[in-house]
Amino acid sequence: MTADRSRPAVERPGSFQDDLLADLRQAAPMPADRPVAPRPVIARTLPLSSPPLPDTLPVLVREVRVTPPTIELRLSSQPWSMPALRRRQGPPGLELSAGPIRLALAYLGG
Amino acid sequence: MRLAVCSSKGGVGKTTTAANVAAALSRHGRVLVVDVDPQDSLGRAFGVVAKGREDSLAGLLDDPAAEVRTVIRHDVVPGLDLLPAHPSLETTAAELSASGGLVTSVRRLLRPLLGDYDHIVLDTRGDLSGLTLAAVCAADSVLTVFTSDPGSALGAARVAAFLEQHRAYENTSAVLVGVACAVWDQHGGAARQVAGALHRSDLPLLETRIPMSRRVPTSTLVKLPVVLSQPASPVAQAFMALADEVLAATERILP
Numbered sequence: 001m002t003a004d005r006s007r008p009a010v011e012r013p014g015s016f017q018d019d020l021l022a023d024l025r026q027a028a029p030m031p032a033d034r035p036v037a038p039r040p041v042i043a044r045t046l047p048l049s050s051p052p053l054p055d056t057l058p059v060l061v062r063e064v065r066v067t068p069p070t071i072e073l074r075l076s077s078q079p080w081s082m083p084a085l086r087r088r089q090g091p092p093g094l095e096l097s098a099g100p101i102r103l104a105l106a107y108l109g110g
Numbered sequence: 111m112r113l114a115v116c117s118s119k120g121g122v123g124k125t126t127t128a129a130n131v132a133a134a135l136s137r138h139g140r141v142l143v144v145d146v147d148p149q150d151s152l153g154r155a156f157g158v159v160a161k162g163r164e165d166s167l168a169g170l171l172d173d174p175a176a177e178v179r180t181v182i183r184h185d186v187v188p189g190l191d192l193l194p195a196h197p198s199l200e201t202t203a204a205e206l207s208a209s210g211g212l213v214t215s216v217r218r219l220l221r222p223l224l225g226d227y228d229h230i231v232l233d234t235r236g237d238l239s240g241l242t243l244a245a246v247c248a249a250d251s252v253l254t255v256f257t258s259d260p261g262s263a264l265g266a267a268r269v270a271a272f273l274e275q276h277r278a279y280e281n282t283s284a285v286l287v288g289v290a291c292a293v294w295d296q297h298g299g300a301a302r303q304v305a306g307a308l309h310r311s312d313l314p315l316l317e318t319r320i321p322m323s324r325r326v327p328t329s330t331l332v333k334l335p336v337v338l339s340q341p342a343s344p345v346a347q348a349f350m351a352l353a354d355e356v357l358a359a360t361e362r363i364l365p
Binding site: 017020021025027 | 267268270271304308310
């Protein structure tokens with residue numbers, strides 16, 4: 001009886017200890033690998049027409065202005081396609097497709 | 111301390127560790143050991159075998175009105191009481207699982223006893239099933255063990271993930287206080303590599319390593335953990351050091 005060579009074993013070039021460490025990290029994601037939660041920011045939005053803020057507010061309660069975005073750039077994956085450039089549906093913009101990538105640029109006004 | 115000794119695989123020295131750590135802890139105060147493994151190996155380590163279902167943890171879980179103190183074997187060794195398991199615990203666990211009461215069953219059973227003991231040690235079977243979760247839910251700290259087998263190190267990592275998952279579900283607040291080498295082969299390259307990988311991981315690797323010793327299987331012949339049958343031996347001394355290290359880690363981690 002011969003060994004089944006149709007599915008070769010996955011080669012692991014690292015040392016035994018490195019490979020085991022990788023397996024351990026996969027089995028129990030370590031704290032360092034976990035996504036870090038964003039620090040809470042206490043902020044309020046103000047209409048753009050409101051008067052300027054004094055500089056004496058404490059940092060944690062400093063009020064910030066939020067300007068709505070005017071342009072959206074989106075990168076996504078897609079089934080393989082030939083390069084193509086076309087107008088975007090919905091908000092005005094352009095969409096570039098090439099291979100497995102789609103790049104969409106939209107003008108949101110403002 | 112309420113310590114559950116867990117692993118996701120069998121044959122890694124979990125029951126031996128539970129029995130010896132419990133015996134070592136009995137130097138510091140009154141200890142109850144609870145066998146939450148249907149293979150009832152922990153009781154056998156002390157020469158205790160339940161006569162039947164009613165005489166064991168299974169009977170107590172079946173009948174919430176049963177008086178737990180009448181089933182406990184008192185002073186199996188000085189300062190140490192034992193609640194034995196029985197093979198029927200497997201069926202009992204399946205029934206409780208179906209009715210939704212398994213997870214908290216051991217915790218509810220032990221609640222009236224908490225004031226009677228300084229330490230409770232729960233031995234589990236070598237998997238991460240509902241019965242193991244029931245033991246973990248009755249504990250505030252968890253110890254897991256490994257050998258020179260890389261699979262046992264992976265088992266330790268899986269215990270850590272298991273605890274993390276069930277803390278997120280709020281099934282338990284138990285903390286993994288240590289990962290200990292239960293069979294240290296000081297001349298084996300594999301043992302060093304496995305310990306090295308665990309050292310580089312963020313798992314709480316304990317310093318104490320239990321040396322591989324023929325005294326451990328021999329102790330089963332006299333139906334006493336090696337801590338009691340050969341207290342001056344290096345392996346017994348290592349188990350005593352492990353118990354102290356686990357206790358110190360628990361006191362450091364838990365408020």
